[in-house]
Amino acid sequence: MRPAAQSLFAAALIDPERPLPEGITAARGKAADRRFAVYRNTVTVTRIDALAAIFPAIERLVGQEAFRSLARLHLVEEPPASPVLFEYGAGFAALLERTEPLRPYPYLADVARLERAWLDAVHAEDALPLDPTALGAIPQERLNDVIFTAHPATRIVESRFAAVSIFSASRGHRPLDGIRPQEPEDGLVTRPGHTVEVRRLAPGAAPFLKALIRGETLAAAASHTLASHPGFALPAALSVLLEAGVFTACTLLPARME
Amino acid sequence: MRSTPCSPQTETPRFSCAPLPPRAGAGLKPGHVDQILADDRPVGFFEVHAENYMGAGGAPHRALTAIRERFPLSVHGVGLSIGSESGIDPTHLERLARVVERYEPAMVSEHLAWSSHETGYFNDLLPVPYTAETLDRVARHVSQVQERLKRRILIENPSTYVLFENSTMAETDFIREIAARSGCGLLLDINNVFVSATNHSFQPLQYLRRFPLELVEEIHLAGHAEDLDDEGEPLLIDAHDRPVAEAVWKLFEIVISQTGPLPTLIEWNNDVPDWPVLRRELSLADAILDRLGPASLLGSRHAAE
Amino acid sequence: MSNTTLISASALASAVAMALTGATVLASAGSALAATEKCYGVAMAGQNDCAAGPGTTCAGTSKVDYQGNAWKSVEAGTCTTMSLEGGRKGSLEPLERDMPA
Structure with a gap:
């Protein structure tokens, strides 16, 4: 041959x-x-x-x-x-x-990104989501300096279109009636237990979570997000963070030398 | 080289070291797992495609771990491209090694075929010409895989649709020689024999007579589809989408009456039926193993293990 | 990085405290917080937990793949049946054309 x-x-x-x-x-x-x-x-x-x-x-x-x-x-x-x-x-x-x-x-591409992210999450490494008590155990005065470790399954897809609603309706074989495609929706894909979950994030939550995933401190991520999204609801974003299992751990940056 | 997962030196194996029993087994389908775990009737073993478990974690591994805790497991690779001119992809071999380390399967097998080239992965088992040059390459690749996995593997005979003008050896001789050079065992896919025999106008029994049955450690059975070739004559396709054909059951009976009972997999990969339908195919294979195995010419070499 | 902090330590602490209580409350349905959150944060699990994506096959297929690549539009999909406000269908193009230049 x-x-x-x-x-x-x-x-x-x-x-x-x-x-x-x-x-x-x-x-x-x-x-x-x-x-x-x-x-x-x-x-x-x-x-x-x-x-x-x-x-x-x-x-x-x-x-x-x-x-x-x-x-x-x-x-x-x-x-x-x-x-x-x-x-x-x-x-x-x-x-x-x-x-x-x-x-x-034009919304199709972001729906496809959600589908790809969903399958990434299915096969991602197993890890336990952050235990909320670990965050609760951090002294209030040190919360500024908390940094988080992302769960291997976590994916964020930001969209200028109603990608999450369209993804969800299409996968659920439901009609798309009532969806306004031009309403921006950011999607959060996580696997807190054994099942992949897709959430629609409130405005500002996606850049906030992405900043934390990049390793910014809680204070820096919150500040940057409030600067770009004045209506950003921090407590709700933190609730989602905990409930969805976006992270596996939180730690403190070493204390700064004064 | 050992072919079972546990050597005496293994301190605390995570899973049972039992070899594949000479019983019927099934290709594991994710949609069947819950029913399998709830089914009281025994199943000899399960087989998975290694590539479907090369992810890091998640539901596929949770399901396979539950299966592995209860049944012997065979890991069947479909993507190593052992016949490839461009060599074994070291990344893929490492990923296979991780699956094997993770599950300590009773058996590991691959195909006499190629499936990848520089232009990507074809997701098909493509044929090789039977020449001295291909033989060198395939035997070298099988040895490379066995060295990395630190265990013996089985190589499966292909089903083919075309022939190569430059082939100089019979497929059976080619396969026998691969085993002789690499020390690998063989997986005999009887449906593949029947498909190739029909497609290339030879007698399946003649093929089986020349096949080194003494090296066979596992059997595959599957259903095939029927198409037509350019001359309007039957062209069989190894479709794995229906029950095993009557003619293939007959060949299975002949093989088992010679070899004794062997681990026998029912492959059903497309248009996968509900678990009870697949389970019924397993019962048919078990009935033949029970009926003809003990009277075999080669004896119950596997039952003695 | 936190030199430019727009958020006070106490605001951060109270947000975390709210989230921590919220996280426990959200787990039990019907809470006030859950109600305010229902547009967001509601998980949509995949339809089929078994769906691990494409499985490999070592089989051939008798299906014939048509050769034609020519296609112009999305005609049979649900994209085209989505009804938008004003009786439009799922294409966003008419909407854009309606916008003042």
């Missing part, structure tokens, strides 16, 4: 316009076209099916036919790099964003 034989086989697999790779044959002098097509179909169909399993809400939103066309585009642009298929599809949201026929539906 020539050294690059699998390259030719691979190229013919994903491009139906190409002729059969040289040296491919069948018994008793039969033709091999329909035979090779079994590999072609399996490669394309199962990889499209994999994307459909990752993005069921998108498939429902755009319809099966359009979804499979989009998935084919994605396969060409960004074929799966690894046999671990539940990690596939990171670039699918970006494809939706720049695909011309989808311009009237």
